[in-house]
Amino acid sequence: MQIKGRVALITGSASGMGRGTAEIMAQHGVKTVINDVNQGMVDEVVKGIKEAGGEVMGVVADITKKAEVEAMFKQVVNTYGRIDILVNNAGIFRDKAFLKMTEEDWDKVLEVDLKGVFLCSQEAVKYMREQGYGRIVNISSRAWLGGPGQANYSAAKAGVVALTRTLALELGKRGITVNCIPPGLIETPMWHSLPEEGKERLLKAQPMGRIGSPRDIARTVMFFASDEAGYINGQTLYVCGGKSLFANIG
Amino acid sequence: MGVQNRVALVTGSGSGLGETTVMMLAQNGAKVVVNDVDQAKVDKVVKKIKSAGGEALGVAADISKKDQVQDLVQKIVKQFGTVDILVNNAGIARDKGLLKITEEDWDIVLDVNLKGPFLLSQTVVPYMKERKFGRIVNISSRAYLGWPTQANYASSKGGLVSFSRTLALELAKHQITVNCIAPGLIQTPLYDALPDNIKENLMKSQPTKTIGKPEDIGYGVLFFADDEADYVTGQTIFICGGKSVLSSLSV
Numbered sequence: 320m321q322i323k324g325r326v327a328l329i330t331g332s333a334s335g336m337g338r339g340t341a342e343i344m345a346q347h348g349v350k351t352v353i354n355d356v357n358q359g360m361v362d363e364v365v366k367g368i369k370e371a372g373g374e375v376m377g378v379v380a381d382i383t384k385k386a387e388v389e390a391m392f393k394q395v396v397n398t399y400g401r402i403d404i405l406v407n408n409a410g411i412f413r414d415k416a417f418l419k420m421t422e423e424d425w426d427k428v429l430e431v432d433l434k435g436v437f438l439c440s441q442e443a444v445k446y447m448r449e450q451g452y453g454r455i456v457n458i459s460s461r462a463w464l465g466g467p468g469q470a471n472y473s474a475a476k477a478g479v480v481a482l483t484r485t486l487a488l489e490l491g492k493r494g495i496t497v498n499c500i501p502p503g504l505i506e507t508p509m510w511h512s513l514p515e516e517g518k519e520r521l522l523k524a525q526p527m528g529r530i531g532s533p534r535d536i537a538r539t540v541m542f543f544a545s546d547e548a549g550y551i552n553g554q555t556l557y558v559c560g561g562k563s564l565f566a567n568i569g
Numbered sequence: 570m571g572v573q574n575r576v577a578l579v580t581g582s583g584s585g586l587g588e589t590t591v592m593m594l595a596q597n598g599a600k601v602v603v604n605d606v607d608q609a610k611v612d613k614v615v616k617k618i619k620s621a622g623g624e625a626l627g628v629a630a631d632i633s634k635k636d637q638v639q640d641l642v643q644k645i646v647k648q649f650g651t652v653d654i655l656v657n658n659a660g661i662a663r664d665k666g667l668l669k670i671t672e673e674d675w676d677i678v679l680d681v682n683l684k685g686p687f688l689l690s691q692t693v694v695p696y697m698k699e700r701k702f703g704r705i706v707n708i709s710s711r712a713y714l715g716w717p718t719q720a721n722y723a724s725s726k727g728g729l730v731s732f733s734r735t736l737a738l739e740l741a742k743h744q745i746t747v748n749c750i751a752p753g754l755i756q757t758p759l760y761d762a763l764p765d766n767i768k769e770n771l772m773k774s775q776p777t778k779t780i781g782k783p784e785d786i787g788y789g790v791l792f793f794a795d796d797e798a799d800y801v802t803g804q805t806i807f808i809c810g811g812k813s814v815l816s817s818l819s820v
Contacts, residue, residue: 487811491776496811503800526741531800539801542792550785552777552811561737561803 321546323348326399328392330382330439331409333360335507336458339533340406340540345373347541350399353377354391354409382409382435392442401450404544405443407436407479408458414468425471432475436482440497444490453495454544457483458536461503461559464566476501480555487553496552498543503559504530526561572794573598575704576649578641580632580689581659583610585757586708589783590656590790595623597791599654602645603627632659632685633677642692651700652693654794657686657729658708664718675721682725683732690736694745703745704794707733708786711753711809714816726751730805737803746802748793753809755781776811 322344332341333355345351345368353364353375361377368375376398380391395402410432413424440455447453462469463476483499490497504510504521510530513521522528539558542548557563572594582591583605595601595618603614608629615627626648630637645652660682663674686707697703712719713726733749740747754760754771760780763771772778789808792798807813 484814487814488776491811492778496777526738526802527800528742534797535800538795538797539792547784547788550777550779550781550810551789551806551808553814554806556801556806557804558801560800561741564734564738564803 320347320541322541322544324350325403325544325546326350326352326395326401327404327406327544328352328354328395328402328439328443329406329408330354330435332406333357333364335509336502336505336533336536337406337408338364340408340537341375342368342371342373343534343537344541344544345375346371349404350374351376352395352399354380354382356381382439383430385438388438388442392446396446402443402446403450403452404454404456405439406456406458406540406544407439409435410458410460410476412469412472414472416468417470420470428471429475429478432472433478433482436479440482440486444486444495447490447495448493451494453490453493454548455483455486455495455497456540456543457497457499459483459499459501459555461501461557461563461566463501464563483555484553491552494549496543496549498551498553499555500536500539500543501555501557501559501563502531502536503557503562505536506530506532524562526564529560531558531560570796571597572654572791572796575599575653575794575796576602576645576651577654577656577794578602578604578645578652578689578693579656579658580604580685583607583614586752586755586783586786587656587658588614590658590787591625592618592621592623593784593787593791594654594656594794595621595625600624600649601626602649602652604630604632604641604659606631632689633680635688638685638688638692642689642696646696651696653697653700653702654704654706655689655693656706656708656790656794657689659685660708660710660725662719662722664722666718667720670721678721679725679728682722683728686729686732694740697740697745698743701744703740703743704798705733705736705745705747706790706793707747707749709733709749709751709805711751711807711813713751714813733805734803741802744799746793746798748801748803749805750786750789750793751805751807751809751813752786753781753807753812755783755786757783774812776814779810781808781810
């Protein structure tokens with residue numbers, strides 16, 4: 320896999336899947352940019368990657384704010400000279416039954432999970448177009464197929480799939496590919512925070528009887544982000560142990 | 570890691586996509602089995618792999634015949650002990666308008682493209698179950714979304730997608746994954762033989778304005794066949810430069 324020396328920005332990479340992805344990319348010689356809203360957490364991840372011998376920088380930015388996104392990419396390009404890979408990973412959720420969902424719950428989730436992807440992609444593409452090279456990997460969620468209590472989250476993540484497909488068509492001829500990964504159940508801090516009986520119920524519904532690890536997502540991100548993947552475009556690949564097969568959009 | 574020391578069978582690997590895929594698996598350290606109906610083609614590819622330092626076994630067999638499939642798998646097991654990776658790549662086309670498709674055109678395409686993967690999967694899965702490891706990668710086609718003059722071919726390739734999904738669910742608990750690759754336009758001898766104006770039209774409708782190489786498919790196979798791809802199953806990925814996005818069935 321050819322990915323060494325590429326410059327990758329991973330949003331929301333101070334914890335969970337984003338962090339796992341950034342760390343594994345750095346191990347493969349990718350110049351990695353850690354982004355999150357929390358300075359302390361960003362610093363910790365940067366420190367860890369540096370200690371492991373990786374090349375890395377951290378940028379604290381709120382991806383829902385256009386000015387902060389612009390400044391972030393400027394900083395990356397000033398430091399590394401280019402931006403090859405954008406992993407739109409940052410996401411939040413505010414699960415609630417439909418009638419209990421406030422307008423603020425809706426706006427907040429849509430802003431981070433969908434508008435953030437739009438803003439970051441638009442900014443990244445400005446540079447990628449000039450380079451004639453780019454790889455955008457969007458982290459959606461299996462929940463885009465629909466999930467009770469997730470009206471806001473599933474709508475946002477479905478938007479990410481649609482945005483992926485449209486950008487793939489618009490940017491394909493410029494050497495930029497855009498692909499999407501909807502993870503299923505992955506072992507993250509969020510998973511660990513669930514009550515035991517909830518975990519058990521979820522595990523039972525898994526065809527493999529187990530959950531995935533951030534590593535499963537990371538290696539799929541790298542598959543789409545590598546030089547060799549230039550003919551793979553507009554795709555949505557579930558990393559979910561086969562659970563997506565129970566939904567009718569598979 | 571990767572496919573190192575795994576035993577990989579690629580059907581229809583005497584030429585085209587299959588040949589490139591089997592070579593890539595060998596380059597990545599897999600013990601490979603080259604299969605085709607044509608012994609001379611098999612020998613040629615085996616020789617190429619061996620002279621590059623790879624480990625390869627060649628077996629000529631018609632994968633639409635149960636006895637030949639069983640014999641093929643026996644030979645592999647005798648030489649390498651098991652089958653870890655099965656790439657169902659062998660395929661044929663007999664493109665014709667609906668009213669011109671003969672029963673024989675229908676049968677032969679369905680036999681090779683769909684029954685072959687069924688027979689092979691059924692024969693190798695017991696070994697995979699025993700070793701609690703298996704990777705099946707089925708090569709479908711973007712044509713499964715439907716394409717004029719391909720009633721037989723599209724049906725066989727659509728069947729292969731459904732087959733992959735069902736097998737994925739049945740085998741998930743046995744650490745066997747089953748995934749599917751649907752190639753779009755790829756530069757093969759078949760493409761090169763097309764008239765220039767047709768090539769131009771095809772290229773125009775490509776979102777990337779490029780055509781894929783056999784290596785693009787091999788790369789997808791390596792991804793699914795990897796030891797570490799153990800949480801990816803039942804999936805169909807198009808390797809088509811984004812052309813699948815223009816159809817409604819592409820997620």
